[in-house]
Amino acid sequence: MSLPESAQVALVAFNECRGWEQRARLLMQWGDQLPPLSEAERCDANRVIGCESQVWLVAERQGEHWQLRASSDARLLRGLLALLLARVNGLCADALTQVDVPDWFTQLGLARHLSPSRSNGLQAVLARLHTLLSDTHQG
Amino acid sequence: MPLTSPWRADFPGILALAAEGQTYLDSAATAQKPQAMLDALLGYYASGAANVHRAQHVPGERATRAFEATREKVARWLNAANAEQIIFTRSATEAFNLLAYGLEQQFQPGDEIVISSLEHHANLLPWQQLAQRRQLKLVVLPLDAYGLIDLSQAAQLIGPRTRLLAISQLSNVLGSWQPLRPLMALAQAQGALTVVDGSQGVVHGRQDVQALGCDFYVCSSHKLYGPDGVGLLYGRPQALEQLSHWQFGGEMLQDTDYHNARFRPAPLGFEAGTPPIASVIALGASLDYLSSLDASAVSAHEEALHRELITGLQQRQGLRLLGAPTVALASFVIEGVHPADLAHLLSEQGIAVRAGHHCAMPLLHGLGLSGAVRVSLGLYNEGADLRHFFDALDQALELLQ
Numbered sequence: 043m044s045l046p047e048s049a050q051v052a053l054v055a056f057n058e059c060r061g062w063e064q065r066a067r068l069l070m071q072w073g074d075q076l077p078p079l080s081e082a083e084r085c086d087a088n089r090v091i092g093c094e095s096q097v098w099l100v101a102e103r104q105g106e107h108w109q110l111r112a113s114s115d116a117r118l119l120r121g122l123l124a125l126l127l128a129r130v131n132g133l134c135a136d137a138l139t140q141v142d143v144p145d146w147f148t149q150l151g152l153a154r155h156l157s158p159s160r161s162n163g164l165q166a167v168l169a170r171l172h173t174l175l176s177d178t179h180q181g
Numbered sequence: 182m183p184l185t186s187p188w189r190a191d192f193p194g195i196l197a198l199a200a201e202g203q204t205y206l207d208s209a210a211t212a213q214k215p216q217a218m219l220d221a222l223l224g225y226y227a228s229g230a231a232n233v234h235r236a237q238h239v240p241g242e243r244a245t246r247a248f249e250a251t252r253e254k255v256a257r258w259l260n261a262a263n264a265e266q267i268i269f270t271r272s273a274t275e276a277f278n279l280l281a282y283g284l285e286q287q288f289q290p291g292d293e294i295v296i297s298s299l300e301h302h303a304n305l306l307p308w309q310q311l312a313q314r315r316q317l318k319l320v321v322l323p324l325d326a327y328g329l330i331d332l333s334q335a336a337q338l339i340g341p342r343t344r345l346l347a348i349s350q351l352s353n354v355l356g357s358w359q360p361l362r363p364l365m366a367l368a369q370a371q372g373a374l375t376v377v378d379g380s381q382g383v384v385h386g387r388q389d390v391q392a393l394g395c396d397f398y399v400c401s402s403h404k405l406y407g408p409d410g411v412g413l414l415y416g417r418p419q420a421l422e423q424l425s426h427w428q429f430g431g432e433m434l435q436d437t438d439y440h441n442a443r444f445r446p447a448p449l450g451f452e453a454g455t456p457p458i459a460s461v462i463a464l465g466a467s468l469d470y471l472s473s474l475d476a477s478a479v480s481a482h483e484e485a486l487h488r489e490l491i492t493g494l495q496q497r498q499g500l501r502l503l504g505a506p507t508v509a510l511a512s513f514v515i516e517g518v519h520p521a522d523l524a525h526l527l528s529e530q531g532i533a534v535r536a537g538h539h540c541a542m543p544l545l546h547g548l549g550l551s552g553a554v555r556v557s558l559g560l561y562n563e564g565a566d567l568r569h570f571f572d573a574l575d576q577a578l579e580l581l582q
Contacts, residue, residue, distance in 0.1 A: 094521060094538065094551070116525075118522050118525045163521070
């Protein structure tokens with residue numbers, strides 16, 4: 043499966059990182075580029091439960107394709123969200139459910155952030171994403 | 182001179198983590214274990230496991246003897262008058278639930294349960310849910326500016342309808358000893374039962390439940406350098422008599438037919454099912470180890486470490502301490518920095534500290550915070566651990582600010 047263009051850019055950039063500091067800086071840069079959500083979109087209905095940081099996820103279907111937007115009040119988590127969206131945005135529902143997200147973060151050298159520890163935000167975001175997708179399938 | 186811990190080498194876990202590049206500063210969540218405990222755990226299984234309080238055979242007798250010896254050691258550690266006053270549970274959380282269910286019949290609608298606003302969820306939710314089941318009022322004591330339970334407000338709030346007071350001895354977020362005695366005196370003057378959450382307090386200095394005068398004292402093994410899966414509940418004899426049985430099953434009964442049963446008194450009547458035998462036995466080894474240490478040297482070391490921690494934190498710009506920590510731990514936030522970001526960058530650098538709400542959500546919300554970072558100390562930590570932490574903190578802040 044070929045990677046979306048922005049995912050390819052991310053992969054090259056993160057693989058060139060030397061050490062945790064560079065990786066953290068890059069992660070924050072990606073987070074800063076994430077388009078902000080409006081006040082109205084940062085509502086309880088869009089909030090991802092289970093994160094100790096605040097995270098909001100908005101999923102919109104455009105024809106066969108999904109467009110996801112997300113934000114968080116924590117900068118590094120915002121970066122992780124940006125990388126997730128870079129990988130999955132624009133895919134059709136079937137392709138989206140087949141994305142191996144843990145593998146994606148492993149390729150980026152960020153596998154640790156998908157740890158099953160309950161305080162981790164990214165796991166909760168993925169769970170929410172799956173719920174949103176399966177709800178829509180059934181609906 | 183840098184602070185070193187003479188006991189560090191007794192803890193293989195802290196050495197292994199250090200060899201892996203991990204600086205462990207999360208002992209308030211769970212502590213590393215002494216070699217003596219690991220030996221006891223392996224020794225029990227390796228020399229032949231057996232169930233307790235059931236069989237007549239030699240292995241069963243040996244296991245029961247070792248299991249009951251820990252009850253004696255716990256009683257001595259807490260200065261309980263009698264080992265029969267110590268109930269083994271599966272966690273401190275279970276001990277609180279035992280109390281909330283076991284005392285349920287003692288409450289009438291409209292009665293009041295008093296807790297404080299700094300309680301861990303384990304000493305909040307069992308009472309909150311009991312209050313909902315029995316139409317009781319849950320009264321929450323506020324804190325003063327230093328993070329101590331406000332005594333003058335407590336004097337107003339503890340009243341004739343107060344039937345039970347349940348408070349923490351040492352907050353897992355604020356790191357300060359709470360004014361237990363005056364609070365308990367207020368409750369006792371109303372004839373209320375008193376429950377002390379000693380989960381953190383029991384780890385830092387010897388506690389004397391008889392001198393304290395509480396009805397119940399709760400703590401856990403795993404924070405006290407023992408194995409997990411064991412909680413401890415001490416009760417005064419008159420208080421234990423008020424408990425109704427709550428979990429039913431093997432070994433907690435005197436006799437039964439298909440339709441009716443009679444139950445044993447405490448402690449066995451409250452230990453239904455096979456207990457965590459190996460863990461209880463190994464806790465005994467931890468207590469033997471701790472008893473062999475020079476208690477005043479341990480306290481002096483912990484105090485010196487804590488001073489160094491607080492001094493270092495106060496030197497960082499924009500750092501706000503939660504409360505006025507005096508022992509064991511310190512929680513903080515930094516202006517303009519999200520605690521999750523700080524935790525992320527500290528863990529990237531091999532610093533194991535806790536970030537988040539510390540199982541005290543209402544307390545953090547009350548302070549206007551969604552989270553905080555907590556550094557907590559064990560007797561095996563030393564000056565070098567704090568140096569690693571402060572170096573990592575400075576690096577993280579440089580990146581974030």
